Amino acid sequence: METVDFFKILIKFRALAVTAIVLSWFFTLLFAGLYVAEKNSNSKMLYVATDAGSFLINRNDMNVRQPWEIKNQVRLLLEHLFENDSYTYGPNLESALCLMDNTVGMRTRDLMEKSGLYDLLRKENAYTRIYFDSVVVNAMVQPYQVRAYFKQAVMWRGLNHLVPYGVLLSVTEDSRSEKNPYGLLANRFDLIKYEPGISEKIKFHPDSLKGER
DSSP: OHHHHHHHHHHHHHHHHHHHHHHHHHHHHHHHHHHHHHHHHHHTEEEEEETTEEEEEEOOTTOOOOHHHHHHHHHHHHHHHHSOBTTTHHHHHHHHHTTBOHHHHHHHHHHHHHHTHHHHHHHTTOEEEEEEEEEEEETTSSSEEEEEEEEEEEEETTEEEEEEEEEEEEEEEOOOOSSOTTOEEEEEEEEEOOOOOOOHHHHHOGGGHHHHO
16 A cells, blocks of 8 residues: 555656646747847837927838938038027037037038037127028938928027028937937038028018917
């Protein structure tokens, strides 16, 4: 009887051991599958950090940028460069350089310094604002191609001067950061011809652009 009982116990232990091994493999595979699924899910959940909070950005299976991301990046860059007063000129220029690669950034800095804009802003207590007419993005090519058209209003001593600009940019992928929330860099920045009709009302009252663009 003792021998029979011993073998019965041995068989039970073996069955328990097999069950434990099977369950261990099952849970290992289950957790591995959940980990891969979570990782893939997180890779498609990207966030942009702004002063208003963090916002989710969806990327499709081809990992192509949403056009509005590229448009917002270009708008941000142009606002840093073309909307200034004597107090914001320096910080805005530094912020713009974080959105351009080194070559384009240094060339842009040189052009800005040679333009005499800062002297005008400082001596005349002037300030500038821009009003976008359009921003057109081709997100199906690499680097992304962008054409932006806008008007810059330069205001000082009660006077207004309106300057139209057309800009051709190439934009490439880069790492996201606090200073570059969209993770894009401009590696080409060229002025192009843009001669829109400007009414007398807009010339003397640039704020009327807000209602007419």
